[in-house]
Every structure is written in C-alpha cells, then in structure tokens.
Amino acid sequence: MSTTTTSPDPVRTPAPVAGLFSVDVDDPLAIFEAEGFDAPWNGWATPVVTRETLAEFIGRIEGHTLEWTGDVARITYDEDVDGPFDIHPDANGLYPMAEGGWCLDRVDEEVAGALRAVAEHVTCLEREEGIAVVRRASSVVLLDAERTDRALALGPLHAVASRAETVVGWQVVTSDARGQRTEQIAATDVQRLWDVLDDWQHPATPADPLAAAPALVEHVQGPGL
Numbered sequence: 001m002s003t004t005t006t007s008p009d010p011v012r013t014p015a016p017v018a019g020l021f022s023v024d025v026d027d028p029l030a031i032f033e034a035e036g037f038d039a040p041w042n043g044w045a046t047p048v049v050t051r052e053t054l055a056e057f058i059g060r061i062e063g064h065t066l067e068w069t070g071d072v073a074r075i076t077y078d079e080d081v082d083g084p085f086d087i088h089p090d091a092n093g094l095y096p097m098a099e100g101g102w103c104l105d106r107v108d109e110e111v112a113g114a115l116r117a118v119a120e121h122v123t124c125l126e127r128e129e130g131i132a133v134v135r136r137a138s139s140v141v142l143l144d145a146e147r148t149d150r151a152l153a154l155g156p157l158h159a160v161a162s163r164a165e166t167v168v169g170w171q172v173v174t175s176d177a178r179g180q181r182t183e184q185i186a187a188t189d190v191q192r193l194w195d196v197l198d199d200w201q202h203p204a205t206p207a208d209p210l211a212a213a214p215a216l217v218e219h220v221q222g223p224g225l
Contacts, residue, residue, distance in 0.1 A: 020107040021047045022115065022156070023061060030060050030119070031112050035094050045106040046098035054087070054095045061102075075100065105156070111168075111187040118154070118170075118193065131201075142200065151175045152200045157184060172196055176203065 019034050034047030049057070054073055058066040063078035073095060076084040087099045097104065107115065122140055126133045132143040139155030157169040170185045170193055185192050 019047070020109065020112045021045050021104050022107050023057070023102060023104055031107060031115055032057055035092075037106070038096055038098055041098050041101070044102070045104040046096065047104060048090070048094045048096050050094060051089070054097070057097075114187050114190045114193075115156075117190055121194075121197065122154075125201075149175070149177050150200070150203075152197070156187075174200055176200075 018036060020031055021034050022031055032047070032049070032053055034045075034049055034053075036048045038046040038048060040046060051071070051073075055066060058064045058075060065076045067074045067076075071089050071093070073087045074084050075087065085099065087095050087097075089095055122133060125131050125142060130145045132145050134141040134143060136153075136155075139153050142152040142154075144150035151174070153173040155171050157171050169187045172183050172185060172193070174181050174183075174196070183196065185196070
C-alpha cells in the first residue's frame with residue numbers, strides 16, 4: 001500500500017483506453033469502469049477513474065475509508081501503519097489508482113459479462129435455505145448447511161497480457177463424499193460453470209457425510225484462489 005502523497009500534474013493524461021477492471025481481493029466478482037490505464041504496476045492493472053468510480057471502489061473493499069477535501073481523495077487503510085494517503089485528480093479530473101498499490105486485474109467485455117452473471121448467481125444462492133456463502137479474500141465458498149462433507153470454492157484465474165494481469169477463467173474446487181476435485185473453466189464458458197454449480201446444488205445421489213468442508217475452506221486460501 002502506497003502512502004506517498006501526490007501533487008496534481010497538469011501535464012499528465014491517462015492512456016486513451018477505456019476499459020473494465022476487477023480487484024483481486026475482497027470482492028473478486030465486482031467490476032468497475034476505467035477511463036484509461038497507466039503502465040502496469042508489478043504486473044497489476046493501474047486504472048484511471050472518475051471520482052464516482054473511486055468512491056464506489058473504496059466502498060466495496062474492506063478496511064478502507066474515503067474522505068474528500070475538495071477534489072482530493074484521502075484514503076485510510078486499517079492495516080496501513082504509515083497512515084492515510086492522498087490521490088489528487090489529474091488535469092482531466094480523473095484519479096490514478098496506481099497510487100493505492102491495489103492488486104487490480106483488467107477485464108474484457110465478454111469476461112465482465114460472465115463475472116456479472118456469476119456474481120448475480122452467487123447473490124441468489126445466498127438467499128436459498130441450506131446454503132451458506134463465505135466470501136474469502138479472493139474466492140467464494142459455498143457450504144451445505146446440513147452436510148459438512150459438501151462444499152464448493154470458486155475463484156478467478158489470472159494470466160499476464162500486455163504486462164498486466166487479466167481474468168481468464170475460473171478455478172472450481174468441489175468436495176463431497178467422493179473426495180475433492182479441481183476444475184479450471186474458461187471465463188466465458190458460463191454454461192459449464194452453471195452445470196458445475198447445478199451438479200453441486202443438486203447431487204444425483206446422496207452420500208455418506210464426511211468432514212471434508214473444513215479442509216476445503218483451508219485449501220482455498222492457498223495459491224491460485
């Protein structure tokens with residue numbers, strides 16, 4: 001997390017490439033709009049955004065608060081011992097998010113549509129009885145409230161394109177009486193993802209309970225999810 005206070009640069013303008021981005025932690029299914037992108041930072045995307053998008057972004061991630069002093073955004077991160085940092089608007093009134101040091105991914109339009117569809121589906125699952133939804137740092141875990149042997153973890157897969165991380169697919173880990181299985185699914189293959197989720201929600205045959213879910217929850221915090 002950067003804590004350097006920046007000053008406005010009237011010469012600086014973002015690359016004229018509008019696009020979409022997501023955050024690698026806290027809410028991997030959230031999509032935000034960028035007005036442009038600066039050069040990648042350590043492989044992560046560096047979007048340039050409007051005041052409204054910056055406020056929306058800060059409101060979606062944990063442990064961050066945002067205060068405005070005129071057009072200057074002061075951001076406080078609970079775990080940043082160096083204190084708050086400021087992001088000043090550029091000559092176009094836009095905010096360079098590279099100053100925050102967040103791990104952000106570029107997302108193309110087709111993948112964004114898939115992400116939104118998955119996010120809506122997970123929200124619907126949260127309303128169903130018998131399913132508990134646990135949102136981890138960069139994955140979502142579905143737990144069967146009645147059977148401890150059944151769980152499913154879903155998280156995005158990333159690849160480097162044009163020196164920046166992009167979302168390219170899903171890694172799905174399912175656990176039940178038959179054991180644990182991992183499948184990688186292309187981000188745009190939403191139908192396959194629906195099939196996997198449906199198979200987990202409606203198993204063909206009942207199985208003897210096993211205590212596999214706690215191990216799965218531990219597994220999804222490792223590399224890749």
